[in-house]
Amino acid sequence: MKTLKHFMQDTVRFQENPLGAERVLSPKGALPQGADRLDANLPLYADETLIDVERLNLDSASFRQLKESEEESGTPIADRILGIVRERGKMQNPVTGSGGMLLGKVIQIGPKAPPRFEVGDRVATLVSLTLTPLYLEEIRSVHPSGSQVEVRGHAILFAGSPAVKLPADLPEAVCLSILDVCGAPAWVRRLTKAGDKVLIVGAGKSGALAAAAASEKIAAEDLWISDISEASLEKTMSLGFAKNAVQVNAQRPFEFHEAFQRAGAPRFDLVVNVSNAPETETASILVAKDGGKVLFFNMATQFSRAVLSTEGLGRDVELLMGNGFAEGHAEYTLNLVRRNEPLRRFFEV
Amino acid sequence: MKTLKHFMQDTVRFQENPLGAERVLSPKGALPQGADRLDANLPLYADETLIDVERLNLDSASFRQLKESEEESGTPIADRILGIVRERGKMQNPVTGSGGMLLGKVIQIGPKAPPRFEVGDRVATLVSLTLTPLYLEEIRSVHPSGSQVEVRGHAILFAGSPAVKLPADLPEAVCLSILDVCGAPAWVRRLTKAGDKVLIVGAGKSGALAAAAASEKIAAEDLWISDISEASLEKTMSLGFAKNAVQVNAQRPFEFHEAFQRAGAPRFDLVVNVSNAPETETASILVAKDGGKVLFFNMATQFSRAVLSTEGLGRDVELLMGNGFAEGHAEYTLNLVRRNEPLRRFFEV
Numbered sequence: 001m002k003t004l005k006h007f008m009q010d011t012v013r014f015q016e017n018p019l020g021a022e023r024v025l026s027p028k029g030a031l032p033q034g035a036d037r038l039d040a041n042l043p044l045y046a047d048e049t050l051i052d053v054e055r056l057n058l059d060s061a062s063f064r065q066l067k068e069s070e071e072e073s074g075t076p077i078a079d080r081i082l083g084i085v086r087e088r089g090k091m092q093n094p095v096t097g098s099g100g101m102l103l104g105k106v107i108q109i110g111p112k113a114p115p116r117f118e119v120g121d122r123v124a125t126l127v128s129l130t131l132t133p134l135y136l137e138e139i140r141s142v143h144p145s146g147s148q149v150e151v152r153g154h155a156i157l158f159a160g161s162p163a164v165k166l167p168a169d170l171p172e173a174v175c176l177s178i179l180d181v182c183g184a185p186a187w188v189r190r191l192t193k194a195g196d197k198v199l200i201v202g203a204g205k206s207g208a209l210a211a212a213a214a215s216e217k218i219a220a221e222d223l224w225i226s227d228i229s230e231a232s233l234e235k236t237m238s239l240g241f242a243k244n245a246v247q248v249n250a251q252r253p254f255e256f257h258e259a260f261q262r263a264g265a266p267r268f269d270l271v272v273n274v275s276n277a278p279e280t281e282t283a284s285i286l287v288a289k290d291g292g293k294v295l296f297f298n299m300a301t302q303f304s305r306a307v308l309s310t311e312g313l314g315r316d317v318e319l320l321m322g323n324g325f326a327e328g329h330a331e332y333t334l335n336l337v338r339r340n341e342p343l344r345r346f347f348e349v
Numbered sequence: 350m351k352t353l354k355h356f357m358q359d360t361v362r363f364q365e366n367p368l369g370a371e372r373v374l375s376p377k378g379a380l381p382q383g384a385d386r387l388d389a390n391l392p393l394y395a396d397e398t399l400i401d402v403e404r405l406n407l408d409s410a411s412f413r414q415l416k417e418s419e420e421e422s423g424t425p426i427a428d429r430i431l432g433i434v435r436e437r438g439k440m441q442n443p444v445t446g447s448g449g450m451l452l453g454k455v456i457q458i459g460p461k462a463p464p465r466f467e468v469g470d471r472v473a474t475l476v477s478l479t480l481t482p483l484y485l486e487e488i489r490s491v492h493p494s495g496s497q498v499e500v501r502g503h504a505i506l507f508a509g510s511p512a513v514k515l516p517a518d519l520p521e522a523v524c525l526s527i528l529d530v531c532g533a534p535a536w537v538r539r540l541t542k543a544g545d546k547v548l549i550v551g552a553g554k555s556g557a558l559a560a561a562a563a564s565e566k567i568a569a570e571d572l573w574i575s576d577i578s579e580a581s582l583e584k585t586m587s588l589g590f591a592k593n594a595v596q597v598n599a600q601r602p603f604e605f606h607e608a609f610q611r612a613g614a615p616r617f618d619l620v621v622n623v624s625n626a627p628e629t630e631t632a633s634i635l636v637a638k639d640g641g642k643v644l645f646f647n648m649a650t651q652f653s654r655a656v657l658s659t660e661g662l663g664r665d666v667e668l669l670m671g672n673g674f675a676e677g678h679a680e681y682t683l684n685l686v687r688r689n690e691p692l693r694r695f696f697e698v
Contacts, residue, residue: 029601162663252378311673314511321668324660
């Protein structure tokens with residue numbers, strides 16, 4: 001298996017595989033995301049792209065679980081990752097269900113692949129590792145701080161899988177941080193209209209980018225940011241996108257609502273939940289105005305809690321699930337950071 | 350306690366209680382939906398409405414659980430319900446977390462309550478029982494077929510809680526069936542634009558109403574309905590709203606996609622998931638066009654599955670959670686049925 005990629009690399013199958021269904025080993029009829037096992041073998045299908053993988057950027061929930069399990073069982077993280085990828089043909093943590101993204105170099109492009117890269121380009125995937133066929137030869141090192149793992153191996157990109165060429169003008173770590181959350185600012189930009197009152201719940205990385213995106217359409221007076229942490233709030237407010245900050249716990253809807261009333265806040269046209277805490281749905285909905293929208297970019301969001309509490313409050317609001325993909329989202333977000341020096345420094349820390 | 354409501358009925362507190370926070374006993378800071386226990390005692394707050402409750406229409410998941418537990422433990426359903434309501438001050442099944450709705454007669458209206466009813470009106474609540482303060486004196490009978498329970502007791506309606514006066518021209522059972530799912534057609538009507546291609550996934554009650562709503566904006570040639578059951582599909586297709594039917598299992602995304610391709614279907618501007626089956630998110634997303642919308646009115650929807658599979662497929666679609674409330678949704682849906690004799694018969698069966 002060790003030299004598989006070098007061995008098979010020149011041939012390509014005639015058949016196309018746009019959704020990746022041909023690489024699902026089980027269960028039958030599933031798509032790669034829902035599959036238990038993927039086939040990462042070569043040759044490529046005609047519309048696939050082969051990547052020489054350098055680094056995996058694991059989802060932080062997955063990495064934390066692997067680290068805890070290392071402490072309990074004594075099995076090194078590297079062995080666990082190799083085991084998972086050998087068994088599943090993809091890096092999907094069986095406990096958390098989550099994946100991450102990868103970095104590498106394009107080494108082969110199927111004749112019918114979309115014309116987005118050239119051989120030799122360094123690229124990052126914008127889809128989850130949970131659906132990316134992956135074969136690992138070895139793990140070279142594990143960086144516990146950044147959830148990153150240096151590896152040797154190959155991955156296969158489907159025609160429909162978003163990926164982006166790494167720009168030369170930004171540090172790699174900054175790029176990764178930005179690309180990881182670039183869906184939120186792209187959707188905020190689309191959903192914000194001139195004159196809107198907008199609230200960002202959560203002042204982390206996504207919150208800073210969401211605020212930057214909203215500030216392209218509305219005045220700082222009309223943009224509000226909230227967080228439970230005073231330090232996070234101060235750091236994001238210092239970027240200057242918003243004039244209004246409310247420090248409050250979004251897990252306590254009534255206190256949240258009262259804090260905004262005391263601050264003289266309007267009801268919002270758009271509330272963007274980029275918190276990472278569970279049970280923050282009701283607070284977000286409560287401060288939206290009738291006819292407004294609430295956009296959830298929080299992976300702890302519960303569908304039933306969101307819809308039942310909106311119905312229970314009799315609030316006529318549109319509830320949106322944050323889709324991590326939007327046409328041009330990576331370019332837009334990288335440009336947002338390029339245009340704004342303080343925002344760039346925010347990501348360099 | 351038995352005569353509490355008659356005893357206290359004439360006095361009303363000065364304070365208002367629009368979100369119901371004053372009636373939350375625990376935990377502190379919660380809203381009624383998230384509370385463990387509510388206070389259903391009188392007198393009313395100034396903006397509340399008192400209802401003499403005649404019937405509870407339990408959520409079907411809750412009723413099934415109560416029935417199974419009756420068979421296992423021998424505790425009659427009636428005793429279980431009385432126990433839950435005595436302990437929690439609301440009818441929220443502790444296992445399923447779900448509630449239902451209620452029917453009754455308005456017997457007192459606080460001086461600051463919204464001017465929507467008169468004393469003596471027969472009304473149905475459009476909010477979940479999971480947030481409605483309820484006091485039960487007795488359970489008079491249990492109708493196993495329809496998840497309905499005849500009771501004696503009182504409930505309290507907050508100023509912000511949607512409720513509707515029962516119309517005289519439609520049978521009560523038809524009204525209840527319709528009011529239970531009136532959010533879906535109201536949102537479909539809003540989201541459908543002339544010329545759109547629309548797909549309804551799920552041909553049950555909600556599917557029939559959603560199809561009726563879509564058909565007010567688009568031609569039958571542009572409306573598609575799918576279901577796994579041939580019988581359900583035939584029944585809903587016979588209403589004449591749509592010209593295109595696809596019988597397929599939405600839990601198998603790849604088969605689903607292929608079935609639509611074979612049928613010569615377009616990619617859809619709007620996909621409405623009103624199925625009640627889990628794991629139907631990916632199929633729904635797969636047949637939506639870029640720039641399109643997918644609306645989930647399926648309580649089995651999983652937030653993470655929906656967003657990760659959309660991102661994984663690189664689909665630029667708007668993902669909407671079905672909000673059970675929309676301004677005027679009950680009136681709109683009742684009128685939809687009034688205008689359409691076959692649809693009315695569909696609900697009478």
